[in-house]
Amino acid sequence: MHHAKALLVDLAISCVLHYSTRALLKSNSSVFLLTQLWFVAGVKWVSLRCFLLSSWKEASVRRCVAVTCLMCPVYESGLTLLMNTQPEYWSGSLSCPGKTITSTAATLIACLFWEVSFPDTKRKAESPECAETKQRNRALFMRVVRYSKPDAPLLSGAFVFLALAVICDMCIPYYTGMVIDILGEHYQPNSFMSAIFLMGLLSLGSSLSSGLRGGLFMCTLSRLNRRVRLMLFSSLVNQEIGFFEDKKTGDLTSRLSVDTKLMSQSVAMNVNILLRSLIKSVGILYLMVSLSWKLTLVTFIEAPLIAITQKIYNTHYEQLSKEVQDSVARANETAGEAVAGVRTVRSFRMEPSEACRYDDRLTDTHNLKTQRDTVRAVYLLVRRLMSLGMQVLMLYYGRQLIKSGHMSTGNLVSFILYQGDLGTYIRTLVYMYSDMLNSVGAAAKVFEYLDRKPLVDMDGNLHPETLAGQVYFKNLTFSYPTRPDQPALKNFSLELKPGQMTALVGMSGGGKSTCVSLLERFYQPQQGQILLDGQPLQNYQHKYLHQKVAMVGQDPVLFSGSIRDNICYGLTDCDQTKVEDAAKEANAHDFISRLEKSYDSDVGERGCLLSGGQKQRIAIARALIRQPQILILDEVTSSLDTESERMVQDALARHPNQTLLVIAHRLKTIERADQIIVIDKGEVVEQGTHQELMEKKGNYYKLRERLFYEEKESDKEEVKQE
Template identity: 70%
Template sequence: MECARIYAAATFLDLAVCSALHYGAALVLPPSNTPNSLTSLAQLWALAGLRWVLLRLLCALLPKAGNNAVLHRCMVAICLLGPVYESGLLFFLGNHPENWSGSLSSPGKTILATVATATACLFWEVNFPDTGEEVSKGSNGTEKKQKARELFMRVIRYSKADILFLSGAFVFLTFAVICEMFIPYYTGKVIDILGSHYQPSSFFAAIFYMGLFSMGSSLSAGLRGGLFMCSLSRLNKRLRVMLFQALVKQEIGFFEVTKTGDLTSRLSTDTTLMSQSVAMNVNILLRSMIKTVGILSLMVSLSWKLTLVTFIEAPLIAISQKLYNTSYEKLSKEVQDSIARANDVAGEGVAGIRTVRSFNSEQSEAHRYDDKLMDTHNLKTCRDTVRAVYLLARRLMSLGMQFLMLYYGRQLIKGGQMTTGNLVSFILYQEDLGSYVRTLVYIYSNMLNSVGAAAKVFDYLDRKPQVSTEGDLQPENLKGHVQFQGLTFTYPSRPDRPALQGLSLDLKPGQMTALVGPSGGGKSTCVSLLERFYEPQEGEILLDGQPLHQYQHKYLHRKVAMVGQEPVLFSGSIRENIAYGLLDCPLERVQEAARRANAHGFISQLEHGYDTDVGERGSLLSGGQKQRIAIARALIREPQVLILDEVTSCLDTESERMVQQALASCPSQTLLVIAHRLKTVEKADQIVVIDKGVVLEQGTHEELMSRKGSYYRLKERLFTEDAEGQADENEQPIQ
């Protein structure tokens, strides 16, 4: 707004000065009938200098204008327009100045020239601001531009695999542009032929060429669009796969602090915008640039004078488009973020539908979702209002330009400098030129927007997991001796609450160690660290005397397997879930693992057996069935270290007995169990009581009961066992 006020002040000042000089000099020095060209040109330059001096003096009296560099540049451009214009006419076309004050000295032409010059200066200042001012404000703008260029070039490099598609698209793009530019030209030819002496041969030749170029334009445009869209789809697919691979390699803590909606937005929306920066935006940008240059050259060939008049509209279009793009894109980003928040609310409600139903919160969740949607609606309304205002302003500018062009074109036709057909062709070109200028400004901003989306994607692509997976140790024989040495750990989402504090523990091969303790004591944290879901802040875990991070990632998770308290199954068949992560696993091996987990019986009774679909997250199976499949998924890998986290909580007595027999069949295996059933815990070779991240007691069941310490009190308070050896359904688990 400040820039616009400065230009308005400069414009009115110059008009006042010009009017005073023009009418004052006309009273004293009447114009010569036969002006000398050089003398008149010298007078024009002298007048320009006088105008500049007077404008500087007047600006010195305006507050905040005396030292304004933008205003001074505008004044210089306004003052130099007349003499530069007349000098060009004289030296290039041999046209003498009409009088000592020039061809633009009349009030109407002075207003038109001043407004056109001020608009052009405003366009320059908006799009290419003063570098000195940028430096004084800091280097953030320069750094952002440099980063945008680097990101864009990186996206270009990702498109190398589609070089053949893109090359073909650029060839057809050139053909389409050339053909489209000649259509208005031959349209004007047809009008001239019909308006003058009709010649059938010339008429049919013009119609033939117009039809030929139309067909060539349509065919080339279709092929161009198809190739660009094909390359866009291929690039989008590659980017999504790369991003997904990068995401699943991140540590578990990353997913605890990053919302699912953000990740899905990066995978869907941002990768699409990123792909468009090459396949779509570059396509439109090149097409618009080539057409703009070609149309301008054709317009100049038809009438250079009328072309100069149209230059008034181009800066106005560019300025309004840039202002509109800035506001619209900001609101669009807010709409996008609002949609993501609404999706998060909907996703939470659907994922926790059991909790919602049990607490009778259906209406509350609906209201919460409605509030988020209302925020999105309000933002969309604001965005669409900005668009409506912009379209109205653009339409008014277009109508005003058409009126001015038709009026001046009529004067040129009356003077014999143009034909009616040429004017029609010129108008058609001018309409196309306006749309291409708007497209250039829009695409430039859109490319920056897509680069912004690319920056978010690259942030995830370049992110290194805090838990390293670059180990290379793969011993042929692994005993499975696990040592926890002085572990101190705090979760990323709860940095002020340590989960483990100097914990040390020894898990020996061929022994079963049971971890017990109250909820939140640190049992599951030990399991998570052993699985390398997290990295401890202090201490380390040794496997056969070597730190865990030195082992090769795939090898480690083949030798160390875990069955969680709430096993996760993936949509697909039972066979696919048991053999999850194993390539070309035979059915016999899957069945053997299912037998050891006491799952073969119920699987065989299903209609499709091992090919039965388990549904989303195993929703078509009961809790006990899911646990047995999860146990089979762990046993099929024949791990040296097996972790069972409350896995028998949903099993009946017979299933639990068979699972324990299967585990006992591997005497050299290291077994770590978190359990709440007394029968499971008392059979352990070592029982470790953990509370508040520290080891309180450890030993066998008999040793700990005889001490009557923490384990004894825990058993008396929480462990229950009925006479038949079955766990009570209301038993409180230790987690």
């Protein structure tokens, strides 16, 4: 509304000046007319400011008034400088009613473009959130730059070759125009051959410098990417176990692969392209001004139009591209669900329905891609039309300069070549700015993990030469990070004595595995502490603690590689004799020897080439070879046959001073335990030997009777199947 008022007032003032002051024209001097023209513009600006005083604080109103008042004097001044003409009237040739309406429409369009492309940023800048975001982005970018310090020699060489390539590139169009002038005037063979030789030399220098520049920048990118990935991986593997329970594997791998690459590009590739475009833009502008400053002023018409068009295009295209990616992800998710659950789909005869659902997802993706491609097509059309219009205008005005003797034909050709490159580099600068912001966003995600401190610290330094292995769980209260309102252990106390076997039994979810996880320092209890030989567990050195405490889980994880590599995992001084002795104690040596490559046999990914029992025996050997003072066995006999179970128990019996903690559902395997702890809902409900607990006929007795009944029924089913 205020913009319309400003335009109407300006139209009225212009008409009044046109009809009332036309007779006052006294001089035909261009300087006199332009001075009066700018004076009238000032009067109009003061009048409009007084008229719009109530809304003057709005930035859009001030912009509209400025464009409205300056349109006429800027236009007339440009005509005077470029075409050596003068205003028709002292109030300007645009002040006649018809031309005033045209200029008003142009003003309105200019204001519209201004508001859409460059909205009021002052108010946003005053916002604390916006200022904080800008400061954070700058800090992130400078931090990425600091990570590139080891590559300073390579970057310095790349910048040198960048400067050489830019200088060579900028000189080629100049000598192209010189050749045209030599051919168009009196032909001079020596001058012609010199110009051709210099053009060839510059082209060769440009090619070599560009290749070396790109190679050095790419080498820097690769080195930086490698360092960042290694630092991020090291930070991730040092996080507590609860961190991985809360994060998806795909999210972590995306940070390692995609975000680290984008982060590296922000320094190497993006800075390379940005500096090249910036230096070339400045150099080309200087050469264009030296060829013809008047023609350079004409080209300034295209620069803001290119910037505005590119900004609008980037905004819409990036938004549509993100929607396309999300749509593709939904389509892939639909296909993946149908393939993974193909048995369910087949059993319910839902094949046509799943096909229709997938078709709907593909249709959505197709429609979004069509919108995105349409936006790109319109942008390319507008850009080509602007370039074509600019070239026609330049050729027309260039012809006028040639006729007046202010410019040669060769200079015009050189100028046109420079002008085409200038538009390309301006578009690149606008694009690279937004791309660098995206790279900074990716760096923020990477630094979020790099800066994260593990909730379970590993800063202990205690590593005594001897360790008895006495463990005391003292009044522990613990809840998992993913379930903070559900305590897994409540005021839990337990003592593990050296040379004794302690068995934990109870229903699933009672807290048995939680005790093991806390003893392994996978988590930190919220209350209470675990004492090892009277010292808090967190005081021990991380490496020392896990040399003295070994665990074998129910579903052990093997890593791709040989059997020997898995048994020696984490050990540096491990000879073949120790490996074989540990395998014999775990009853694994016989089956390993029967393999084609024996201990060099590959276990496959996660041990997929071995059976469940074989994996467990290798995992037991991996624990026994360390000769730990505290050994934790979590359902390790569930996949073992009777003979293997007996041999493992005999091997454990040969270490009388070892502290042994066993978790098992098969109660026959723990009847010989020195103490049996029955855990239910995170609390100790019974404690004693097998005989003592059976005489009580409490929880342990009921649990044993129920498991015995289930095993008996299972045996009957096996007999029937046979």
